[in-house]
Amino acid sequence: MTEARKNHQGEGLSLGRKIADHGFAWLAFGCTFMALALLLLFFLRLGIDVNSWFKLMPERIAKFNIEIERRVQDFDAETNKEIANLTKEKETRIQQDPANAASLATRYDKVIAKKIEDRVQTKREIESNMNTDKRSDFSYIGMLWHFISAGPSSQPQDSGIQAALLSSLLLGAITICAAIPLGVATAIYLEEYRAQSWVGSILQLNINNLAGVPSIMYAILGAYVFVELIFKPFESPAIAARNTLGGGLTLALLVLPVIIVSTQEAIRAVPISLRHASLALGASRWQTIWKIVLPSSLPGILTGMILALSRAMGEAAPLVLFGAALYVNFSPTLFSRFTALPMQIYSWSDDPDPAFHYNAALASAILITVLLGLNSIAIFFRYFVQQKLKG
Amino acid sequence: MNGVEKSSELPVMRSLPPAPAFKISEWLIEWALFASAFLSIGITVSIAWIVFSGTYQFFSDPTVSIQYFFTGTEWTAGFEDAKYSILPLLTGTIMVAVIAAVLALPMGLISAIYLSEYANKPVRLLLKPTLELLAGIPTVVYGYFAVFAITPMLHMFIPGLDPVTNQLSGGIVVAIMILPMVASLSEDAMRMVPGSLREASYALGATKFETSTKVVVPAALSGILASFLLAISRAIGETMAVTLACGGQPKLTLDPREGLATMTGFIARIAQGDVQHGTTLFNSLFAVAAVLFVVTLAMNMLAQWILTKYRQVYQ
Numbered sequence: 153m154t155e156a157r158k159n160h161q162g163e164g165l166s167l168g169r170k171i172a173d174h175g176f177a178w179l180a181f182g183c184t185f186m187a188l189a190l191l192l193l194f195f196l197r198l199g200i201d202v203n204s205w206f207k208l209m210p211e212r213i214a215k216f217n218i219e220i221e222r223r224v225q226d227f228d229a230e231t232n233k234e235i236a237n238l239t240k241e242k243e244t245r246i247q248q249d250p251a252n253a254a255s256l257a258t259r260y261d262k263v264i265a266k267k268i269e270d271r272v273q274t275k276r277e278i279e280s281n282m283n284t285d286k287r288s289d290f291s292y293i294g295m296l297w298h299f300i301s302a303g304p305s306s307q308p309q310d311s312g313i314q315a316a317l318l319s320s321l322l323l324g325a326i327t328i329c330a331a332i333p334l335g336v337a338t339a340i341y342l343e344e345y346r347a348q349s350w351v352g353s354i355l356q357l358n359i360n361n362l363a364g365v366p367s368i369m370y371a372i373l374g375a376y377v378f379v380e381l382i383f384k385p386f387e388s389p390a391i392a393a394r395n396t397l398g399g400g401l402t403l404a405l406l407v408l409p410v411i412i413v414s415t416q417e418a419i420r421a422v423p424i425s426l427r428h429a430s431l432a433l434g435a436s437r438w439q440t441i442w443k444i445v446l447p448s449s450l451p452g453i454l455t456g457m458i459l460a461l462s463r464a465m466g467e468a469a470p471l472v473l474f475g476a477a478l479y480v481n482f483s484p485t486l487f488s489r490f491t492a493l494p495m496q497i498y499s500w501s502d503d504p505d506p507a508f509h510y511n512a513a514l515a516s517a518i519l520i521t522v523l524l525g526l527n528s529i530a531i532f533f534r535y536f537v538q539q540k541l542k543g
Numbered sequence: 544m545n546g547v548e549k550s551s552e553l554p555v556m557r558s559l560p561p562a563p564a565f566k567i568s569e570w571l572i573e574w575a576l577f578a579s580a581f582l583s584i585g586i587t588v589s590i591a592w593i594v595f596s597g598t599y600q601f602f603s604d605p606t607v608s609i610q611y612f613f614t615g616t617e618w619t620a621g622f623e624d625a626k627y628s629i630l631p632l633l634t635g636t637i638m639v640a641v642i643a644a645v646l647a648l649p650m651g652l653i654s655a656i657y658l659s660e661y662a663n664k665p666v667r668l669l670l671k672p673t674l675e676l677l678a679g680i681p682t683v684v685y686g687y688f689a690v691f692a693i694t695p696m697l698h699m700f701i702p703g704l705d706p707v708t709n710q711l712s713g714g715i716v717v718a719i720m721i722l723p724m725v726a727s728l729s730e731d732a733m734r735m736v737p738g739s740l741r742e743a744s745y746a747l748g749a750t751k752f753e754t755s756t757k758v759v760v761p762a763a764l765s766g767i768l769a770s771f772l773l774a775i776s777r778a779i780g781e782t783m784a785v786t787l788a789c790g791g792q793p794k795l796t797l798d799p800r801e802g803l804a805t806m807t808g809f810i811a812r813i814a815q816g817d818v819q820h821g822t823t824l825f826n827s828l829f830a831v832a833a834v835l836f837v838v839t840l841a842m843n844m845l846a847q848w849i850l851t852k853y854r855q856v857y858q
Contacts (some may be wrong), residue, residue, distance in 0.1 A: 362587060
């Protein structure tokens with residue numbers, strides 16, 4: 153009887169299942185580390201291009217210095233040629249008309265003297281420009297500093313990101329100032345007042361949809377509301393229609409869902425016992441929120457704020473549509489035209505001159521460094537909050 | 544019995560005034576908060592209104608026919624005999640989205656399975672932030688990467704590849720962009736599956752592979768599908784990377800080695816130039832934006848619906 157019943161103990165897995173199991177484990181491992189490999193490849197490429205920038209720029213600067221000097225020499229040569237022509241003309245006229253030799257001579261001498269004076273003046277201007285255009289700092293730090301502190305120019309080696317960087321920082325500040333109050337207020341409303349009602353679910357649905365809307369849509373909205381409706385009527389030499397304030401507010405609309413969702417999660421994490429205790433002690437609803445719930449969820453809100461800031465500083469598409477300029481030579485103010493660092497990278501990448509591509513690489517590296525710094529602060533914050541909640 | 548004490552023996556209680564059920568300051572605050580919450584609805588409604596009224600203006604132009612818009616084959620805006628059909632731009636967008644989806648969705652899902660089932664705690668703590676790092680890189684920089692790193696590399700292997708702009712590198716770069724999203728959301732969904740299901744499966748003799756694919760993934764399917772849809776919707780709405788990688792020429796072809804403009808790329812490039820208000824070209828921007836809006840909105844709502852309707856609550 154016992155032979156009829158096969159004993160399956162100790163048979164183990166079939167070969168096929170074993171292969172599938174091990175194979176899949178390796179596949180899973182491979183896929184995950186492929187993502188890391190892509191990241192590495194990306195940074196490698198960026199690193200190579202930044203290195204090329206540091207190698208390429210000194211020779212371009214030197215070449216341009218030589219060209220500037222040649223310009224001065226050409227100018228001198230031209231001056232001499234013109235003086236020679238005038239002198240020849242003078243002598244020809246005197247030969248043709250010897251009667252008026254004296255007066256002709258005086259007139260021509262006056263003209264030649266004036267010409268020399270003009271040319272000397274112009275040459276002095278050129279030389280002073282040359283001294284500012286000519287660059288002598290070939291060290292890595294010097295070139296990097298020039299890159300950060302100079303505005304854009306038609307020469308790739310002289311172009312810098314100063315206007316773009318300042319614009320991006322100003323835009324980020326405006327975005328945060330506008331989005332935080334609105335976002336936190338909306339999140340409070342959703343979590344504290346309408347957590348279970350149908351109004352709340354409609355609002356929540358709407359916010360989830362807004363999170364998925366492509367960024368250009370916000371630009372279409374911003375361009376219409378902030379430019380056409382609000383700022384165009386006030387357009388003046390002091391106030392541009394497509395100004396930094398409008399751009400910052402458009403970006404604020406863009407990051408609003410991010411702030412709302414992360415604030416909601418932070419508020420949700422506050423234990424309900426705290427709220428109950430506060431209400432039991434006689435506090436009103438708003439007092440509970442303002443004094444108990446918000447301070448407890450503050451780290452989460454700050455994390456959301458930093459994530460939103462890094463998203464806003466990395467976006468170029470909505471600003472392109474909004475009308476940010478691609479060539480801004482001045483420091484942007486609240487109501488002036490503006491640009492942004494991602495837009496600068498975009499326009500440099502698109503440029504037919506390959507030297508600008510290296511500029512784009514260096515600007516990308518700087519942008520990524522800034523954003524990585526912000527994101528690391530956010531991740532560190534989240535870890536810190538988790539530790540605090542655990543302990 | 545004597546169960547009731549005489550009132551004179553009770554301690555003297557100063558009676559509190561009845562608490563006001565309605566305080567004006569509370570009511571004001573609630574309405575202020577509601578106003579800011581209502582702003583989010585205002586944003587959606589405004590976007591829809593602007594985009595659709597522009598589309599209406601576009602279609603009321605006699606040179607534009609709705610039928611050709613959806614069935615035609617050319618987009619030659621700005622020329623003498625301008626033809627406006629959404630199909631070339633739509634093809635460009637769909638090609639990028641399909642290439643990105645084919646690459647990123649399986650890889651993201653398998654990475655998520657690795658992170659939630661196979662990886663131990665220190666590895667997971669290292670990998671998750673690294674994945675979020677990929678997500679934090681701005682899209683312009685991905686565009687740069689596509690044009691200067693990926694296209695030259697592909698050019699070496701694929702004959703006939705357009706060396707400047709092509710859909711393939713656009714698709715690859717968008718895949719890299721949506722990979723962290725798929726991995727992160729799917730992993731969250733798989734983490735929600737209770738351990739008892741996995742342990743039951745192991746107890747019945749299944750291997751890790753069988754448990755992951757036949758128990759965990761089906762249990763977390765709603766979250767995984769929602770993450771797929773959100774990732775595809777992000778791929779469709781991506782602008783900067785595809786504008787740089789795919790170029791700005793609307794073409795109707797299925798060859799990924801060429802560079803076709805996408806809807807978003809078209810909007811970005813047109814907005815860069817000087818287009819007069821009120822011209823047909825300007826209004827065409829709204830028509831394309833309307834299609835983009837409807838498609839992404841539909842995908843997002845579908846994802847939300849799947850997430851809520853099919854979410855299996857284990858309690």
